[in-house]
Amino acid sequence: MFSTRKLTALAGAAIALATANAALAGTLVVRSTGPSAASYPVGKTLAADAKLALKPGDMITVLDAAGTRVLKGPGQVAVAGSGAATGSGFTALLANAGARQSRTGATRSAIGGGPARSPNVWYVDASRGGLQCVADTGTMAIWRPDNAAEGSATVTRESDGKSALVDFRAGQSVRAWPVDELPVVEGARFKIALAGAATPVTLKVTMVSPSSAELDGVASALLAKGCNSQMDVLVEGSKQESGSALAAK
Template identity: 40%
Template sequence: MGWVDRKLIRTSVAGMAALAGVAMAGGAMAQSVVVRSTGPTAAAYPQGKKLPANATVVLKGGDQVTVLDKAGTRVLAGPGTFTLNGAVNRDGGGATALASMMARGGGARTRTGAVRGAGAAPVVVAPTAPENVWHIDVSKGGTYCVADPAALVLWRPDKTLDGTGTLLSQDGSTSEVSWRAGNPLKVWPSATVPVVDGQTYTFSSPVGAPVKIRTMVLGTVPTDEVEIAGAMAEKGCTAQLDLLANLASATQAGG
């Protein structure tokens, strides 16, 4: 075999490897992540399961599987067979809502709902959960992935009055957390209670029972929403996956 032949072989192998890489990248971009699963077949599609492009989901009656992909989130309801090929007819609203919820540093928005009746003015509907997936709900707690410990935000559901609470870490560090009326957000007091990977904290307030908050710090935060959800699933950040599942229900109910 001559030098030219060997060069051609090396070029062909390199070209095939490049094409394989492009194909794998395309598959990764097209995959879906299960963010909620209930019903008889739930064990086959557990929360956090990654599904490849063109995967077929077979559901029985009573099954509901919520998946997240590049087009947003959607609920698959059984019985039925569904192919996750991205061909589902969805407008850009789902993807826009998903991008807004997963944006780092995103602030809370005020939702308004139309009141039926002529001349009726819109009424303010208070959010029942954080509108940003990186915000921690102090009324429920749970396991949360953290993108930036220095910018971690605590969210409360009722912002009508001033509010206070106490954050206690398992090593004994403690800090008071105070909200002003009208503001649901408060930066985590990392100067006195550092955010530690894998650590559990207790948040207590005059309203409601104390809750446990576990923080899982992400060393690298993916830029792709599907990959972010996958990373959350691997870390066991079920509180955030639940938020994404709720987004799917809200989007489909509104559409």
């Protein structure tokens, strides 16, 4: 049998290891440009207490529980953030609740009248094609960037040409994916023709199982599959203030 002292020591070691692993797993490089990009490639894990030696022109975007922030050179730049990201906007970014999440969806940007960014990582952006990571086919939803007027999106399965029409009311940005007519499986390809768009976009589905519903778990799953459009939504929607260089010693 283990003595109390041994059990206490083992418990302490387990806690220390879990804490270290959490710190290491929680800080990811999600964008990297500049002279040091090769040293900090996308997907690289960084220790939470690390300081990066950056050169002029370096811009390294990291992601952890505090959100995403851009670390810029030159100088020694701390990886650590300012605390956990909170608030209803952040929760909405990651919630995989489908069309039930919002009554009206995102509205147009108040800055310059341009289209708003998708407010949720899991929405299928009807204006963009590419690879779409799906964690739950039952909550898939289609989002359109301009909800000023009534509109529609025609979704067509490439394998057999079967189509379904998704209608939007004026002021409505989000509608459920037509899962009964067009169920989604790994590798399925669809064309989405948004009313008023010059050409349809092509969507390819890949299934994912994030290790958690938190920011780092979702980001790791998206990075592993190469779902770049969704990573853009995740990075832009969880931005914190840029990191500042420390005085070099």
